Amino acid sequence: MITVRYFAAAAEAAGRDDEQVPAGSGDAVRAALLTRHPALEPILGRCALLADGRRVGASDDVPAGATLDVLPPFAGG
Numbered sequence: 341m342i343t344v345r346y347f348a349a350a351a352e353a354a355g356r357d358d359e360q361v362p363a364g365s366g367d368a369v370r371a372a373l374l375t376r377h378p379a380l381e382p383i384l385g386r387c388a389l390l391a392d393g394r395r396v397g398a399s400d401d402v403p404a405g406a407t408l409d410v411l412p413p414f415a416g417g
Contacts, residue, residue, distance in 0.1 A: 342391075342406045344373065350387055350410040353379040363404040366396040373410070387412050 341360045351357050354377040361372045366389060374380055389396040390409045402408055 341404060342369070342402055342408050344369075344408045344410060346410045347412065348414065349383050349412045350380065353377060353383050354410075355379075363402055363406065365398065366400045366402060367398045369396075369402050369408065370398075383412055384410070 342363050343358060344361055345358045346354045346356065354373075359376075361369060361376070363369075364372070369389070370384060374384060388409075388411045389402075390411065391400075391402045391406045396402055396408070
């Protein structure tokens with residue numbers, strides 16, 4: 341299992357700040373998140389996924405025990 345942490349609009353769409361999901365490839369994790377939270381669909385494609393601070397691509401492994409941050413684009417600064 342991995343810990344997923346949602347931020348900003350992703351947290352709003354998921355209706356929670358964090359949860360546990362099975363480990364797997366970036367694509368598998370995205371699919372699991374969309375199955376659990378269909379409201380993420382318009383947002384997740386624009387989000388950066390970071391596993392323990394490293395960007396996750398479609399085929400990258402998200403290993404068990406990792407923390408995955410779901411970060412939508414931020415404006416301003």
